[in-house]
Amino acid sequence: MALTDLVTEEAPSPFLPNSNIQYAWDSTSLEDFKRCPRLYQYRMIDGWVSEEESVHLRFGRELHQSLHDYELSISAGIPHDDAVFDVVKELLLRTDDWRPDHKYKNRKNLVRTVVWYLDKFKNDPAQTMVKDDGKPIVEYSFRFELDWGPTAGQPYVLCGHLDRVVNFHDELFVMDHKTTTTEPSDYYWNQFNPHNQMSLYTLASKIVFESNIKGVIINAAEVKIGFSRFTRGTTYRTKDQLEEWLHDLKYWLNLAEGYAEAGYWPMNDTACDKYGGCPFREICSKSPSVRDKFLNSSFVKREPWNPLQPR
Amino acid sequence: MASTIDRLWDMEATELSSQDVDEIIVHIRKQMAMYDAGIKPKPEANEQIDWTGLVQKLSGKEPEPEIKAPAKKTKRRL
Numbered sequence: 001m002a003l004t005d006l007v008t009e010e011a012p013s014p015f016l017p018n019s020n021i022q023y024a025w026d027s028t029s030l031e032d033f034k035r036c037p038r039l040y041q042y043r044m045i046d047g048w049v050s051e052e053e054s055v056h057l058r059f060g061r062e063l064h065q066s067l068h069d070y071e072l073s074i075s076a077g078i079p080h081d082d083a084v085f086d087v088v089k090e091l092l093l094r095t096d097d098w099r100p101d102h103k104y105k106n107r108k109n110l111v112r113t114v115v116w117y118l119d120k121f122k123n124d125p126a127q128t129m130v131k132d133d134g135k136p137i138v139e140y141s142f143r144f145e146l147d148w149g150p151t152a153g154q155p156y157v158l159c160g161h162l163d164r165v166v167n168f169h170d171e172l173f174v175m176d177h178k179t180t181t182t183e184p185s186d187y188y189w190n191q192f193n194p195h196n197q198m199s200l201y202t203l204a205s206k207i208v209f210e211s212n213i214k215g216v217i218i219n220a221a222e223v224k225i226g227f228s229r230f231t232r233g234t235t236y237r238t239k240d241q242l243e244e245w246l247h248d249l250k251y252w253l254n255l256a257e258g259y260a261e262a263g264y265w266p267m268n269d270t271a272c273d274k275y276g277g278c279p280f281r282e283i284c285s286k287s288p289s290v291r292d293k294f295l296n297s298s299f300v301k302r303e304p305w306n307p308l309q310p311r
Numbered sequence: 312m313a314s315t316i317d318r319l320w321d322m323e324a325t326e327l328s329s330q331d332v333d334e335i336i337v338h339i340r341k342q343m344a345m346y347d348a349g350i351k352p353k354p355e356a357n358e359q360i361d362w363t364g365l366v367q368k369l370s371g372k373e374p375e376p377e378i379k380a381p382a383k384k385t386k387r388r389l
Binding site (some may be wrong): 084085088089092093095096107108111113115116119227300 | 323324325327329332333334335339340342343346351380
């Protein structure tokens with residue numbers, strides 16, 4: 001495996017030229033494919049997205065951006081209250097055009113969640129790791145090549161963004177921010193092992209930082225009508241588990257190549273009710289001949305997700 | 312009548328002064344202090360109340376499903 005240069009002005013396509021064979025994969029696209037090839041087709045190949053999904057995506061993106069901005073301010077020596085002020089001001093400006101009437105994921109609750117989080121973790125026991133140039137390791141984009149690929153000249157690339165790398169009680173972890181509208185229970189925490197994203201992030205951080213990262217701390221922000229609550233949980237990965245994940249990946253990517261070559265992504269009808277219900281369940285429940293009409297009325301088409309897009 | 316804080320939320324972000332932003336932060340921190348003190352926050356004016364959840368909580372019963380009238384069949388003309 002080799003590290004490749006991260007910084008590019010314009011993101012290249014994650015697909016081989018003139019084909020639907022994806023060579024650059026992140027946890028989002030891989031998770032969609034593993035869940036259901038049809039879901040992967042709708043999102044990654046066709047670029048369909050629902051209104052509901054876009055609210056969740058925007059809420060998550062703005063929360064990530066705010067926590068990132070705060071870390072940068074603190075590392076530059078700006079005091080907590082001033083950093084919070086700057087973060088809130090910027091957040092209000094960025095979201096001025098975004099006023100969804102979602103019960104939980106709305107603008108007010110977003111700003112509240114950011115302020116409550118920053119105040120709660122003002123003296124965070126998990127310390128952000130710092131790069132050689134003095135910058136904190138937050139929203140860190142990684143990309144590395146595997147030693148096999150869809151063609152002889154193009155190896156597979158695994159990529160993504162690590163929210164934060166921290167030292168917690170003298171052990172290194174990746175920290176990943178999640179938002180939820182339900183109280184995190186055992187069921188919630190158990191979902192992270194096995195878990196595609198957490199295995200990839202542990203593997204990636206081990207390779208990128210050449211360090212003995214133990215796993216991922218999940219930082220769950222529960223967003224309710226009158227309050228926001230925060231809980232953290234840890235998921236560990238052993239070397240053997242990561243090797244197994246990588247070994248399995250070979251089979252998954254071979255399968256993806258096969259579907260792309262056939263131009264057909266079959267439906268996994270055992271996954272429709274999982275993960276809170278697939279957003280495309282309504283579409284897949286319709287007769288194939290009328291699905292396009294329903295897609296056009298309930299979803300919007302945008303540029304498909306690009307794992308190589310830097311943040 | 313809308314409160315000062317509601318008016319601030321409704322304003323365009325470019326019109327907010329530093330004092331306005333401070334006021335929003337103070338309001339949010341007050342909410343947090345109340346929550347930490349165990350005082351349940353009042354729902355904001357434009358936030359919906361989860362009636363289904365509330366009925367369930369108070370009665371301990373699942374809410375009865377909404378019964379929809381069957382769609383009328385239209386007669387086909389011969």
